[in-house]
Amino acid sequence: MNGERALAEFSTSSSPPMFDAPVIQRSEDVATDLCGWADEFPVFRAATLDEIVSTLTAFVRDTTPExxxxxxxxISGLQQQCGAVxxxxxxxxxxxxxLEYQMPDGSKRVDAxxxxxGAVLIVEMKGDGNWQPQYREQAADYARRLFWFHRYCGENNVRVHTVLVNYGYGESDEERDFLTTTRLERLSEVMKRxxxxxIAPPLTLERFLSADACQPSPSLVQAVRAIFRNTRSQRSNESMK
Incomplete structure (x- = not known):
């Protein structure tokens, strides 16, 4: 828990590699009560927006028009950015x-x-990019919580990071520990970074969504609680100065 690992930069080829077109087949058995949609990039890119929205609507209770x-x-922009990679x-x-993943500690459902x-990116999307400092810190905390509470995140050189994505108006570019902000059309560049x-293979859906993935050990829970207590105590002491 001493901050994030160093970010390795990799250059990309000027022309896309050639490979056989994959057979696109929806993996019906991987989505669980932890998420509304889960599949590999080729399937995600090929899916229709209506199909994805229908699946998410069935998963999220009391879905609002908003x-x-x-x-x-x-979502269409997210599909395009995954397709670019x-x-x-x-x-x-x-x-x-x-999509619509329930955080392992039950704190929130994140957009994607x-x-x-070697990386797990939490993606939160907003139309105006107007993120207050408190929300930025909360979003960074999503990555920390996944690092702490998910059994397979943070191990074997896997970096966990939150990306706040602006898909509407306004500029949003910032990068710090556990948090990056960017515009939707630049998300693929963030992904490639x-x-x-x-360094490491990707986590599989089956492993990431497995039944034992979100069961932290008691000692870890105690350590996290101690950190939160110490942080609150330090902030309280600073406010009294």
Whole structure:
């Protein structure tokens, strides 16, 4: 828990590699009560927006018209950005997109999780990019919580990071520990910066969504609680100065 590992930069080829077109087949058995949609990048890119929205609507209870509009305004762009990585990197055939993922500690459902080589990216999307400092810190905390509470995140050189994505108006570019903000059309570049095919393979959907993935040990829970207590105590002491 001493901060994130160093980010390895990899250059990309000027022309996309050639490979056989994959057989697109929906993996019906991987989505669980932890998420609304889960599949590999080729399937995600090929899926229709209506198919995805229908699946998410069935998963999310009490779906509002605002939520459906947000899905329709952001998912197509996310598909395009995943497709851009697919077109440049043959390793991305095994990468996965998970939508409406329930965080392992039950704190929140995040918009998307992307499983890359050596990286797990939590993606939160907003139409205006107007993120207050408190929300930025909360979003960074999503990555920390996944690192702490998910059994397979943070191990074997897997970096966990939150990306706040603006798919509407306004500029949003920032990068710090556990958090990056960017515009939707630049998300593929962020993904490629975090992608580390020479260091670690991607987590599989089956492993990431497995029944034992979200069961932290008691000692870890105690350690996390101690950190939170110490942080609150330090902030309280600082406010009294």
């Amino acid at each position: 939520q459906i509009r947000a899905w329709r305004g952001s 697919l077109d440049e990197r043959s390793s991305a055939q095994r990468y996965c997109a998970i 999780v992307l499983l890359l080589s 975090f992608d580390q095919p020479e």
